[in-house]
Amino acid sequence: MTPPLSTADDATRQAEFEARIARGESIEPKDWMPEKYRRQLVRMMSQHAHSEIVGMLPEGNWITRAPSLRRKMSLLAKVQDEAGHGLYIYCGTETLGVDRQELVDQLLAGTAKYSSIFNYPTLTWADIGAIGWLVDGAAIVNQTMLAKASYGPYARAMVRICKEENFHKRQGYEIMVTLARGTPAQKAMAQDALDRWWWPSLMMFGPHDKDSPNSDELLKWGVKKKSNDELRQRFVNLTIAQAKAIDLTIPDPELRYDEASGNWIFGAIDWDEFWRVVKGDGPCNRERLAARRKAHADGEWVRAAATAYAAKRAARDAGAAA
Amino acid sequence: MTVAAALAPAYARYCQQLGDDRLILGHRVSEWCGHAPILEEDIALANIALDLIGQATFLLGRAGAVENAGRDADALAFLRDDRAFRNALMVELPNGDFAVTIVRQFFFASFSRLQLEALTRSPDTEMAGIAAKALKEATYHVRHAAEWVVRLGDGTEESRQRAQDAVNDLWRYTGEFFLTTSEERALAAEGLAVDPATLQAEWERSVRDVLTLATLTTPATSWMQRGGRDGKHTEHLGPLLAEMQVLPRSHPGASW
Numbered sequence: 085m086t087p088p089l090s091t092a093d094d095a096t097r098q099a100e101f102e103a104r105i106a107r108g109e110s111i112e113p114k115d116w117m118p119e120k121y122r123r124q125l126v127r128m129m130s131q132h133a134h135s136e137i138v139g140m141l142p143e144g145n146w147i148t149r150a151p152s153l154r155r156k157m158s159l160l161a162k163v164q165d166e167a168g169h170g171l172y173i174y175c176g177t178e179t180l181g182v183d184r185q186e187l188v189d190q191l192l193a194g195t196a197k198y199s200s201i202f203n204y205p206t207l208t209w210a211d212i213g214a215i216g217w218l219v220d221g222a223a224i225v226n227q228t229m230l231a232k233a234s235y236g237p238y239a240r241a242m243v244r245i246c247k248e249e250n251f252h253k254r255q256g257y258e259i260m261v262t263l264a265r266g267t268p269a270q271k272a273m274a275q276d277a278l279d280r281w282w283w284p285s286l287m288m289f290g291p292h293d294k295d296s297p298n299s300d301e302l303l304k305w306g307v308k309k310k311s312n313d314e315l316r317q318r319f320v321n322l323t324i325a326q327a328k329a330i331d332l333t334i335p336d337p338e339l340r341y342d343e344a345s346g347n348w349i350f351g352a353i354d355w356d357e358f359w360r361v362v363k364g365d366g367p368c369n370r371e372r373l374a375a376r377r378k379a380h381a382d383g384e385w386v387r388a389a390a391t392a393y394a395a396k397r398a399a400r401d402a403g404a405a406a
Numbered sequence: 407m408t409v410a411a412a413l414a415p416a417y418a419r420y421c422q423q424l425g426d427d428r429l430i431l432g433h434r435v436s437e438w439c440g441h442a443p444i445l446e447e448d449i450a451l452a453n454i455a456l457d458l459i460g461q462a463t464f465l466l467g468r469a470g471a472v473e474n475a476g477r478d479a480d481a482l483a484f485l486r487d488d489r490a491f492r493n494a495l496m497v498e499l500p501n502g503d504f505a506v507t508i509v510r511q512f513f514f515a516s517f518s519r520l521q522l523e524a525l526t527r528s529p530d531t532e533m534a535g536i537a538a539k540a541l542k543e544a545t546y547h548v549r550h551a552a553e554w555v556v557r558l559g560d561g562t563e564e565s566r567q568r569a570q571d572a573v574n575d576l577w578r579y580t581g582e583f584f585l586t587t588s589e590e591r592a593l594a595a596e597g598l599a600v601d602p603a604t605l606q607a608e609w610e611r612s613v614r615d616v617l618t619l620a621t622l623t624t625p626a627t628s629w630m631q632r633g634g635r636d637g638k639h640t641e642h643l644g645p646l647l648a649e650m651q652v653l654p655r656s657h658p659g660a661s662w
C-alpha cells in the first residue's frame with residue numbers, strides 16, 4: 085500500500101500539472117493528474133461513448149426502409165461506424181481506470197447522460213439526412229476542438245473519429261441536397277426535417293456559458309478549448325450557407341447577419357425544452373433506454389455462453405498443456 | 407461477356423435468385439443493428455449485413471443488365487412484388503433469438519461460400535469478379551457464424567438448448583438450397599450456374615463437423631420446405647418487402 089501523499093506533495097504536483105497544461109503538453113495515462121481532472125474526463129468521455137451507442141437507435145430506425153441500395157449501405161456503414169466510435173471511446177476510458185461494463189451499467193440504470201439530440205424521433209427519411217448534416221455537423225465542430233484536448237488518448241480518438249464524422253456529414257448533406265432538388269413531396273420532407281432538427285442541434289452545444297457548471301474547469305484544464313457559445317456560433321455560421329445553397333429555410337425568424345462581427349445572430353433557444361429533455365421528458369428518452377435495456381437483457385444468455393465457453397476452452401488448454 | 411440470347415432470360419432470373427437470397431438475408435441481419443447482445447456483435451452483424459446487401463447490389467445489377475429491360479438493381483429490389491422474389495425461404499424467416507440468427511447465418515453462409523467458390527469460375531467474367539469478392543466475405547461469414555455456433559452449443563445449458571432448438575427448427579429449410587431448378591440445370595451445362603445439388607455433400611460434411619464440435623445433434627433429414635425459388639414464400643416476406651419498399655413505392659419516379 086502506498087502511504088497517503090502529503091498535501092504539500094499534492095500542491096506541488098498540481099502546480100506541475102497545471103504548468104504542463106499551460107505549455108500545451110499532452111497528458112498521458114501514466115502521468116499524474118488531479119482526481120477531478122480524471123473524473124471530468126471520465127464523465128465527458130463516457131457521455132460521448134453513450135451518445136454514439138444511443139445514437140445508433142434513431143438512425144437504425146431507417147436502415148430497413150432506406151430508399152435505395154446505395155443509401156441503405158451508407159446508412160448501415162454509418163451506424164456501424166458509430167458503434168465503433170462508442171467502442172473506441174469506452175476503451176479510452178479504460179486508460180483512466182474505469183471499465184466499460186461499469187459505464188454501460190450506468191447508462192442502463194439511467195444515471196449516465198448522453199446527447200439529448202437522440203431523444204428526438206426520426207419520423208421521415210429526410211431525418212436521416214438532417215441528422216448527418218446537422219447532428220454529425222455539430223459533433224464535428226465540437227470534436228475538432230476536442231482533438232486538441234489536453235488528454236492524449238481522448239485527443240487522438242477525436243482525430244480518428246472526426247474523419248468518419250466528416251464523411252457522415254457529407255453523406256447527410258447529400259441526402260438533403262437530393263431531397264431539396266427532388267419532387268415537391270421530397271422537398272417538403274427536407275424542410276420539415278430541418279424545422280424539427282434545427283433547434284435541438286443548437287442545443288447540442290449545451291447551456292449558455294454562464295449556465296454551464298463544468299465549463300470553467302474543463303477550459304482551465306485544456307479539456308475544452310472553446311466555450312459552448314463560441315462553438316454554437318461557429319456551427320451556425322457554417323450551416324446557414326449550406327441551407328441557403330439548397331434553398332431550405334432555417335426555422336428562425338430572428339436570424340440576421342451581423343456585419344460587424346461576421347456572425348449570424350440567431351433567436352432565443354428554448355431552454356425549458358432543453359432541460360426537459362435532459363431530465364428525461366423528451367419524446368423518446370424512455371424508448372431509447374428501454375431499447376438499450378432490452379438488448380442487454382436479451383443478450384444476457386449469449387454473453388453467459390461466451391464466458392462459459394471461454395472458461396471451458398481455457399481449462400481444456402491448461403489440461404492439454406499439463 | 408454477353409450471354410447468348412437464348413439463355414439470357416434464364417440467366418437474368420438466376421442472377422436475381424442469387425441477389426434475392428443475399429438481399430433478404432441482409433435485410434434480416436440489418437434488423438439487429440443497435441440491438442445485439444454485445445457492442446462487438448452490433449459491429450459484426452452490421453458488417454455482415456453490409457456485405458450481403460453489397461453482394462445483392464452487384465448481383466441484381468448483373469440481373470438487370472442481362473435482362474436488358476431497363477431495370478437496375480434498385481428497381482429489382484424495390485419494385486418487385488413478393489411472388490417475383492426467388493430467395494430461399496430460410497433467409498426471410500424472422501430473426502428469432504440470437505441462436506436462430508446465428509444458425510441461419512451459419513447454414514446460409516456455408517452454402518453461399520461453396521456456391522460463390524464455384525461461380526468464381528464462371529465464363530461470365532463479371533459474375534466471376536462479383537463471386538471472387540463475395541467469396542472473401544462469405545468465408546468470413548462462415549467463420550464468424552461457426553465460432554458462435556460452437557460458443558453457444560458448448561457454452562451454458564441454456565445456450566446449448568437454444569442453439570439445438572434453432573438447428574432443429576431451421577433444418578427443414580436447408581433442403582431448398584440444393585434443389586436444382588430447370589433453369590439452373592440448363593445454365594449449369596454452359597458453366598453459367600452451379601448445380602446446387604453438387605454442393606450438398608460438401609455442405610453437409612462441413613456443417614456436421616461444426617455442429618459436432620459444438621456438441622449439437624445434426625437432425626435426421628425429414629420433409630424439406632420449398633417454394634421460394636418459385637416465388638411461393640412464407641407469410642413473412644410480404645411484411646418485410648412492405649417495409650423495405652415503402653419509400654420508392656409511395657414516391658413513384660422520385661430519385662433518392
Ligand SMILES: [Fe+2]
Pocket residue numbers: 136165166169245249
Ligand atoms: Fe460517431
Ligand SMILES: [Fe+2]
Pocket residue numbers: 166220248249252
Ligand atoms: Fe457520425
Ligand SMILES: [Fe+2]
Pocket residue numbers: 453454457543
Ligand atoms: Fe466487410
